[in-house]
Amino acid sequence: MHHSRLAAFVMDCKVEDIDAAARFWSAALGRAMRPVDPDSPTYRELEAKPDEAMLLLQQVDHDSRIHLDIEADDLDAELERLEALGAKRVAYVKRWWVMEAPTGQRFCIVRPQRGPLEGRANVWDGEGR
Numbered sequence: 001m002h003h004s005r006l007a008a009f010v011m012d013c014k015v016e017d018i019d020a021a022a023r024f025w026s027a028a029l030g031r032a033m034r035p036v037d038p039d040s041p042t043y044r045e046l047e048a049k050p051d052e053a054m055l056l057l058q059q060v061d062h063d064s065r066i067h068l069d070i071e072a073d074d075l076d077a078e079l080e081r082l083e084a085l086g087a088k089r090v091a092y093v094k095r096w097w098v099m100e101a102p103t104g105q106r107f108c109i110v111r112p113q114r115g116p117l118e119g120r121a122n123v124w125d126g127e128g129r
Contacts, residue, residue: 001123001124001125002072002073002074002077002078002123002124003072003073003074003117003118003120003121003122003123003124004070004071004072004073004078004081004109004117004121004122004124005070005071005117005120005121005122006053006068006069006070006071007053007054007068007069007070007071007110007112007113007114008053008054008055008056008068008069008071008110008113009053009054009055009056009066009067009068009069010056010057010058010066010067010068010069010108011025011055011056011057011058011064011066012058012060012062012063012064012065012066012067013057013058013059013060013064014059014060014061014062014063014064015059015064018042018043018044018057018059019044021044021057021059022044022046022057025046025055025057026046029046029055031046031047031048031055032046032047033045033046033047034046034047042058042059042060043056043057043058043059044056044057045057050114053068054069054113054114056069065106067105067106067107067108068107068108069096069107069108069109069110069113070082070107070108070109070110071109071110071111071112071113071114071117071121072109072110072111072112072117073111073112073116073117073118075096075097075109075110075111077124078109078124079097079099079109081124082099082109085102086101086102087099087100087101087102088100090106095110095111096108096109096110096111097109
C-alpha cells in the first residue's frame with residue numbers, strides 16, 4: 001500500500017532571468033515569492049495554502065510549458081500504478097521520474113514535498129486502487 005497526491009504545478013520557464021519570471025507570476029497570481037533556496041538555484045516557489053498544490057517555477061532549456069508533479073511515498077509503486085494506467089517512463093532525473101501520460105503531457109513522480117502523506121493523500125493498494 002502506498003500514498004500519492006498532486007504536489008505541484010511547475011511552470012517550466014525558458015528564460016535567462018528566473019527571478020523576473022517569478023516576479024511576473026507572483027504579481028499575476030497574487031502569490032508572494034518564498035525565499036530562494038540556495039540548493040535549488042533554478043527554482044522559485046510562490047506561496048500556496050497548506051491544502052493547495054505548490055506553485056513552482058523552474059528555469060529550463062526546453063520550450064516553456066506547465067507540468068504537474070505527483071508526490072508519492074513509494075516512487076516505484078506509483079510508477080507501476082501509473083504505467084498500468086498507460087503512462088510511459090521518459091527518464092529518471094536525480095530523485096524523480098519524468099513520465100508521459102497517454103494523452104502526451106509530461107509530469108513527474110516526486111518524493112513527498114510537504115511532509116508525510118498518510119491521512120492526507122490517496123491510498124493505493126497493490127492493485128492500483
